[in-house]
Amino acid sequence: GAVVSQHPSRVICKSGTSVKIECRSLDFQATTMFWYRQFPKQSLMLMATSNEGSKATYEQGVEKDKFLINHASLTLSTLTVTSAHPEDSSFYICSGSVADRGNYGYTFGSGTRLTVV
């Protein structure tokens, strides 16, 4: 089945620094990648949708200059949290979608636990 590999699984960074999270689709081409954030005991909240080769579409309230998304190839999407603050500490998850996978749900990465100190 389709696999999305997400790295790192955990990262601790200092306030003001930037962190990059990578998601790779291993055995399929992800034309669309979704990025979510999940706070404890809360649902997954969609942050942005990225399509390969074009600019990401951000959900209302998500700062595009703070959460930089790059989807330069069909197998790699990255999320960079710039100038991180403690309130950015959360669980970040990516999800891959390809046009013919609609019948089978989406494939999620294993998530990245970001802690900003």
Add this chain to the structure above:
Amino acid sequence: SQKIEQNSEALNIQEGKTATLTCNYTNYSPAYLQWYRQDPGRGPVFLLLIRENEKEKRKERLKVTFDTTLKQSLFHITASQPADSATYLCALSNSGYSTLTFGKGTMLLVSP
């Protein structure tokens, strides 16, 4: 605004029994409803997808129903096992590959 409600309290059941989880939604007419399993510190894993014109779907010990009149889906796990203990998420979408809207999930605890 769209709202998805899942049992907020954890569901505790004994091994071998059938677990039934509920997903209710309002202000939404989804074409697709999906169920995912999420273990602590991990991403969701897809379980089942059901379309608006389908009443019921089964996969091994799992069964999902979708009632668009009641705006409700029920998720059943028969012959439950301790390994089924996890949080189960309900997610809605307008198409097979449009954005998903997730509920908060229900934690299921199956005791031996």
